[in-house]
Amino acid sequence: MEGFEKIDLKPNTNTPTNSPSNDNPKIVNRQNRFRFVKNKKFLTALGVFLLVFLFGILIPGFLTYVSAKKTYAQVNVTVAALKSQNIDLASKELDKTRVALQGTQNNLRLLALLRIVPFANTYYNDADHMIKAGFYAIDAGEIFLDSIGPYADVLGLKGKGTFAGGTAQDRIQTAVKTMGKITPKIDDISTKLDLVKNEVENVNPNDYPEFLASGKVKSSISKLKTLTEDGATFVSEARPLIKVMPELLGEPKEKKYLILFQNDNELRPTGGFITAYSVFRIDTGVIHVDVSDDIYKLDATLASKPVAPEPIRKYLANVPRLNLRDSNLSPDFEESMKTFSDLYEDAGGYKKVDGIIALDTDALVAVMNILGDIQVGGTTYTTKEDERCKCPQVIYALSEETGRRVQYIREDRKGIIGDLMYEIMNKAFSSEPSVYWGPLFQTMLSQVAQKHVLFYLYNEEAQKGIEALNAGGKILPWEGDYFHLNEANFGGAKSNLYITQGITQEYNIAKDGTIEKTVTVSYKNPFPPSNCNLELEGALCLNATLRDWFRVYVPKGSQLVSMKGTSVKAKTYDSLGKTTFEGFLEVRPLGTQTLTVKYILPFKLAKSSPLPVFYQKQPGSAGIDYSVRVNGRDLMKFQLYTDKKFNIDYP
Structure with missing residues (x-):
């Protein structure tokens, strides 16, 4: 109808019909109160979180970091004290290290909240394991220092010691007599080191990315794991030797040892030509000769001699039978000494002994460098360079005594070496321990590590400990690439005194992981020949043609591709758990020679794992220069003074 507006009967969807108006003051207050409460809870939660983060993570984390840096610095101070061989100072610094580490542990405990935080708990647990490992290591260090403390003066270390009175021999006897009381402590040290290893094993280096400190964290953890594992294994394996040490030193019953002098200037498989021998008797640590x-005199007492091995008959002129002096043909010292012992038992000069110790001229010179000149029978021996051989005077003098041609029988031929060794020991025992014994002890450890001194003890447990120290001259097993060059000078002269060597190891790794190796050995003799006229009175033949019977020991199953430089046909066979490539070459005075051996390793290199490499040094050899190349690129260069292990990554 006109005059009326049309009424829309559809409900209003924007405003509920039964809802109160928003303009109601009560409704507005309730909503504002809800928002306020909600905001207050959020702010409270945020505040709590910030407080927890500040006092539960940030501040404790900072304190832990600062404490850890102080502990690390203190550890370095302790290590420096140990390197200085100051027992008293090292003990004090070790106590400080324990206090510092305890502070770090206390601060770390303030971060206990991280135990329940995913991802972060991994690093918290790692830190906890490392700190526990540190305490166990300190325990082991304290036991060790407490054990050797009384022997500080005997070992030439800085410390109070308890055997300071009397002569040097009196001190040694007292020390050896009481040694049995402290040797059982090695078990406690071994137990602590096992605990260190177990804690460190819980830390995974792969949890630390490469970008963190340029990969140094990951690398350091990997090295630490290897160090702790090797350390625990070493001490565990050395325990038998340490426990029987008093017995080996003649307490309570004297022991006898056969000492062999190997002339490394006439290199042979175990270190040198056996030129002289002595029988030493040890009674409570004191040595008697x-x-x-001379070894030739001992050889002359053999009632019968077996037929010489083929290499001797082939390369040594007029030597159809095996002599004691040539019995060290195996590169494994123990195997050679078994052959020597079998012959020695039939010798007229046989003396029952408890083991065999071999040393070479390098060990002799190293000891004389500390003790100074030695007088024997009116002759003075020194380590000063002699222009006639460009070598230590003692080496030339001994060569004159033992090798110069004369028209009469020299009854003392090569016996002078034993007398020289005896005078060296006399001077060592009469010297001031605080001045000489420390350097002597360290020098002998170095000479053992470099295989200038080797041991073969008849006590099986003691020999196990010797082998743990790598002092037994063993050809060792290895999973990965292995290399050992073993050479025998069958020329009769002392040409190894003049020859220098260099070895290049070239790895050619194919895409499928196949490894072809090329080993190049270079020889150089830059000196003129000696007068080697055997008919001439006074002739001293030192530098002559090197007649070198060589063997290359590589992983078992390796395939020889080629050998260049050998004057005879190359031989391939298995020996001592390795594949062996054998040949022969000559190096003349003022001449050079090159040996090149190419072969394929019996395994392939996977991209995901490195290639473990082990190079074993020949006893008696000098520090040969090594160069390692992988696919045409230089990897490393070094001198091989001791056995060396390292890894090669897939290129």
């Missing part, structure tokens, strides 16, 4: 003589 029962016999000292």
